[in-house]
Amino acid sequence: MAHIDYYFSTISPYTYLVGTRLEEIAQRQGTTVTYKPIDIIGTFSRTGGQPVPQRHPARQEYRAQELPRQARKLGMPLTFQPAHWPTNAAPSSYAVIAAQKAGGGDLPLLIRRLLTCCWVEEKDIAQDEVIKACLSEAGFDPALADSGLLTGAEEYAANLEEAVANGVFGAPFFICDSGQKFWGQDRLDELELHLKGEL
Numbered sequence: 001m002a003h004i005d006y007y008f009s010t011i012s013p014y015t016y017l018v019g020t021r022l023e024e025i026a027q028r029q030g031t032t033v034t035y036k037p038i039d040i041i042g043t044f045s046r047t048g049g050q051p052v053p054q055r056h057p058a059r060q061e062y063r064a065q066e067l068p069r070q071a072r073k074l075g076m077p078l079t080f081q082p083a084h085w086p087t088n089a090a091p092s093s094y095a096v097i098a099a100q101k102a103g104g105g106d107l108p109l110l111i112r113r114l115l116t117c118c119w120v121e122e123k124d125i126a127q128d129e130v131i132k133a134c135l136s137e138a139g140f141d142p143a144l145a146d147s148g149l150l151t152g153a154e155e156y157a158a159n160l161e162e163a164v165a166n167g168v169f170g171a172p173f174f175i176c177d178s179g180q181k182f183w184g185q186d187r188l189d190e191l192e193l194h195l196k197g198e199l
Helices: 021-029 040-047 057-074 090-102 107-119 128-137 149-165 185-195
Strands: 003-008 032-037 173-176 181-183
Touching: 003 021, 021 032, 021 185, 032 090, 032 107, 032 149, 040 149, 090 107, 090 128, 090 149, 107 128, 173 185, 181 185
Parallel strands: 003 032
Antiparallel strands: 003 173, 173 181
């Protein structure tokens, strides 16, 4: 059975645009997925990228066109400049890590809910009450937002080191156990073709 390591950020609009497609691909192709939230700003600083405000105006202008365009293409709502972005991605990432370890809920739904809170509902996903509500909606114990802090912090830092070592430089980023890498929500079709042995 093929496997995908999925590196993502809970505050990335492009991760939001993945939607349900990764899980649908994994189900169709009989593929397992490990979810690895990463510090995207730390990833940028280690791999030559820059946070949005520090990018050249041409890059910012293109992003301002591309994000809404991709959202329309996918039929997904998107608030281009949400009220609470950027925010601290660490607390929500710790919750994802704790939930993945605990099991018993719907992890992809948890991730989607956090991203939707940020990019559609304009909630601050660094706030405990928002994280706990997302945990509950996805079938997890909301107390994981508290109990998973230490383990989550350690694994979040380890994920960054692992990501950089494995050639990750943005989010979403997918690495197959074949060694093939795919960057961006717009590469999911190619990812599936690879899993099918056609690319």
